[in-house]
Amino acid sequence: MKLSIATDAISADFETAVLLGLEWGIEFFELKRVHHKRVPGISDDEVRIVQNVLRSNGVTLSTLSPGLFKIPLDDELIEQELGRKFDATIALADRLATRSIVIFGFERDNRRSEADALRQIIDVFGRVAVRAEQEGLVLFLENDRGLWAESPEALYRIMTGVSSSALRLNWDPCNLIGAHPDKPYPTCYDLVSKFVGHMHLKDATITADGGVGHAMMGSGDVDWVGQFERLYREGYKGFCVIEPHFGSRVSSSRSHILETRRLLRLARSRLQSTSS
Secondary structure (H helix, E strand, O other), X not given: OEEEEEXXXXXXXXXXXXXXXXXXXXXXXXXXXXXXXXXXXXXXXXHHHHHHHHHHHOOEEEEEEEEEOOOEOOHHHHHHXXXXXXXXXXXXXXXXXXXXXXXXXXXXXXXXXXXXXXXXXXXXXXXXXXXXXXXXXXXXXXXXXXXXXXXXXXXXXXXXXXXXXXXXXXXXXXXXXXOOOOOHHHHHHHHHHHXXXXXEEOEEEEOOOOXXXXXXXXXXXXXXXXXXXXXXXXXXXXXXXXXXXOOOOHHHHHHHHHHHHHHHHHHXXXXXXXXX
C-alpha cells in the first residue's frame, strides 16, 4: 500500500503542503482544496501552480476529491453535476495527470425509501461509470455520514448494481463511527472488502454527549491495526490517504503520519508473529 495525504490538511497553500509532506517522507498527495477553494473550482493560474509544484518536486497526485454527488438526490441537480462539474473534474484530472477521483453518494432525505433511492443512484452511477471508463478514470465512492451511500449494506447494493471496474470504493472506516451499530472492522469491512480500491485514514471516538469527536490515528474507536493487518494479508496495493479532520495544521498532520506508520509497523509485526 502507498501512503498519501490530503494537502489541505497540512496547508491551504499547495506548495507548502507538498514541501512539508516530502520532508516527512510522503510522495503522493490527494488534492481537495487550494487556498480554501474546492477543486475543480480553482483558477487557471492555480492549476499551473499545482502543475509546477508537482513537476519540480517529482511527486504525484494520488487522487482528486472534488465533492462530486454530495448533493440531494434531485434530477435537476444531478444533471448539473453530471455536466459542468463532472466535465470540469475530468479536464482537471487530465491536466494534473491523475486518473483517480473520489465521489460521494447523495444526501439522505425523508422523501423516499432507501430502496427507491438506491435504485436511482445505481442508474446515475451506471451512467457515470460508463463515462469514467471511456475517459480512463476510476471513481472511488466514499462512505460518508448522512448520505445514502453510508452503510456497508447500501454500498454493497450500489457496487453490485453498477458492476463496473470504473467504480470502486474509497473505504473510510472512521465515517462509520457513530453512524452504524457494527464495528467498521472487521464486521462492516467484511461485506465490502472486495470492492475497496482506495482508503481514507482518520480516527474518531464517541463523546460523552453521544456525538462524534475527531481523534489522533490509533487513539479512537477504529481498529486500525486489525484493518492494516487485513490489508497486508489481502495484498492491498491502493493508496491510503491520511485525512486528519483537524484543519490545516502542520503539527497534527505530521503526528498523523507518524502514528499511521507506527500502526502499520504493529500490523506487520502481528502478521509476522501469526505466520511464523
